[in-house]
Amino acid sequence: MxxxxxxxxxxxxxxxxxxxxxxxxxxxxxxxxxxxxxxxxxxxxxxxxxxxxxxxxxxxxxxxxxxxxxxxxxxxxxxxxxxxxxxxxxxxxxxxxxxxxxxxxxxxxxxxxxxxxxxRTMPGIDRPALAALLPTLGSNDVVMLDLGANTECDARNLVQFAVMGGAYARTVLDLARPRVRLLNIGTEDLKGTDEIRDAAATLRGAIALPMDFEGFIEGDKLASGDADVIVCDGFAGNVALKTAEGTARFVTDLLRRAFTSSIRSKIGFLISKPAMHLLRHHLDPNNHNGAVFLGLNGVVVKSHGGADEKGVANAVHVAARLLEEDITRRIAEDLANIGALAPVEMPAK
Amino acid sequence: MxxxxxxxxxxxxxxxxxxxxxxxxxxxxxxxxxxxxxxxxxxxxxxxxxxxxxxxxxxxxxxxxxxxxxxxxxxxxxxxxxxxxxxxxxxxxxxxxxxxxxxxxxxxxxxxxxxxxxxRTMPGIDRPALAALLPTLGSNDVVMLDLGANTECDARNLVQFAVMGGAYARTVLDLARPRVRLLNIGTEDLKGTDEIRDAAATLRGAIALPMDFEGFIEGDKLASGDADVIVCDGFAGNVALKTAEGTARFVTDLLRRAFTSSIRSKIGFLISKPAMHLLRHHLDPNNHNGAVFLGLNGVVVKSHGGADEKGVANAVHVAARLLEEDITRRIAEDLANIGALAPVEMPAK
CATH class of the missing domain: 3.40.718.10 (Isopropylmalate Dehydrogenase)
Structure with missing residues (x-):
């Protein structure tokens, strides 16, 4: 470079x-x-x-x-x-x-x-993943991947996504040891598919990685601030991302209807416009713009089609940070660490 | 009975x-x-x-x-x-x-x-599913299943869930021909897993059923009112349901924070309390209480652990409707119809 x-x-x-x-x-x-x-x-x-x-x-x-x-x-x-x-x-x-x-x-x-x-995919990565930042109630956004590049994933893919997501969070969110979790339908060890449980076993053993694997997370906690990186296959990730978008729109639609349902509410709405502005600011996808294809020999960032100039600036900022911090090299180093640590637990592809 | x-x-x-x-x-x-x-x-x-x-x-x-x-x-x-x-x-x-x-x-x-x-499961059903009603912007709630009883499903399971969900919507939502869709990560025919595409092929051919199969639906449309029944495996369903719950809570939390961030907003909030009441009413899980295990020889309804008396009453109402309308017999009849119509397309289990 x-x-x-x-x-x-x-x-x-x-x-x-x-x-x-x-x-x-x-x-x-x-x-x-x-x-x-x-x-x-x-x-x-x-x-x-x-x-x-x-x-x-x-x-x-x-x-x-x-x-x-x-x-x-x-x-x-x-x-x-x-x-x-x-x-x-x-x-x-x-x-x-x-x-x-x-x-x-x-x-x-x-x-x-x-x-x-x-x-092409970088050495040690079987499949690239699509990652994005989502808003949370915590102190930083959360990195979520895969969001739709891979409909089905094995344990090995999920472990690689965790490594890539961790490197992304260190780079773009400036976290020394991001908290990584696997999306699942319960938090007990026995929950979920074989792929998810096997990925969890490998990640639990990979203690030398610059991240903390903290087990499973359920869909109701995506925005709670309990994780910095959430890993899943592209089907679940796409469903979760779109469901979150749709639900946020659903609630704000209901709210608009509710606020225009009586004169009294209309007046209340006008008085509290700054509050609504704050809400819109937090939910505005432009503030979280810049989905990234991780795992390729080079950085490719997707800006939202409908993004405004602030949104585009965020996407370029993400690209710049990944470039400055040499994300590809970081991922390669982490993969080398995990490979040395847990060769037995890595299921063959 | x-x-x-x-x-x-x-x-x-x-x-x-x-x-x-x-x-x-x-x-x-x-x-x-x-x-x-x-x-x-x-x-x-x-x-x-x-x-x-x-x-x-x-x-x-x-x-x-x-x-x-x-x-x-x-x-x-x-x-x-x-x-x-x-x-x-x-x-x-x-x-x-x-x-x-x-x-x-x-x-x-x-x-x-x-x-x-x-x-035990009723004749013709391989696995029971957990179904629930979710609020929408349309004129009725939507039935969604499976919500977590089956982590992985084949095409045959999904087709059976569609039949059970259709019977449930006719019974509890009083719809003559419910609109049924499969949850997917895109609406084009080629999207998703083999299981989802095969289930779609079978359902497209099952035109004698008292329902209209209208293809795929994405996560952002769960609450849009574009479907009366949404069918998916238990993993995706659980992720979507919990993500919707978590996002609704996230948005209303943001809103509460926003509304208490200044005196002006506080006053606005007080004036528009009826509007907030309407919103809460619509999102209140008690109004949609009563998840059902479909596909068993008998009706079993799960009321939410935290439900209030109105919520419990809703769960009992759902049980009463399913009983009065003899849901088990309806499902059996529909299964007989689909079996006669599309025996070739039903993939072996």
Missing amino acids: SKQPRIAIDAMGGDEGVRVMMAGVALARRRHEGLRFTLFGDESRIKVALDNHPNLRAASEVVHTDQVVEATDKPSVALRKSKNSSMGLAIQAVKAGDAGAAVSAGNTGALMSMAKVAL | SKQPRIAIDAMGGDEGVRVMMAGVALARRRHEGLRFTLFGDESRIKVALDNHPNLRAASEVVHTDQVVEATDKPSVALRKSKNSSMGLAIQAVKAGDAGAAVSAGNTGALMSMAKVAL
């Missing part, structure tokens, strides 16, 4: 267009002074957007392409755009070593497929 | 004690005039509680026992109490045909184990 870290930006992904992407990247640049960028996409639109952000313009080079991965493209279609689309070029820049990380707000399935094919 | 339906009540389960159980049963009795009860537990405490409810006393007989299944009893320990505990006797009454349904607010694992051993 070069002395001046560089991030490849897919300027064309995202529902909000080039303007918001550039505004977000410019915002992140203020937090990471040494960072440089390569911006892939429609050159004329990028340049118009950069007129508002001279600080970013000075730190960027623009690479023009007409081709864009559409939100509706299936992964198979998207893969044919690996060479020339803004998303594909951003990933190729990481593969070639020209950039240390890529950020895109485009089609998730396409990004995952392209990243897997181009960057 | 006798002309006068009878429900066996475990009077000792539940965190709130005999008094709340009896108050809840008495409340339910007002809605179901013909219903009779057998109350199992400490006779002297039950009789004291009944002094407040002459309507219930007139419709009940009391069977004394000292033995109680504790909340901390493991299923193996609880099974030894099958013959003499208040929970075990309630189930035995269903087995003997003296009662059509049993209701308990005790230890879920114990209740499930005892019910399975004593009542």
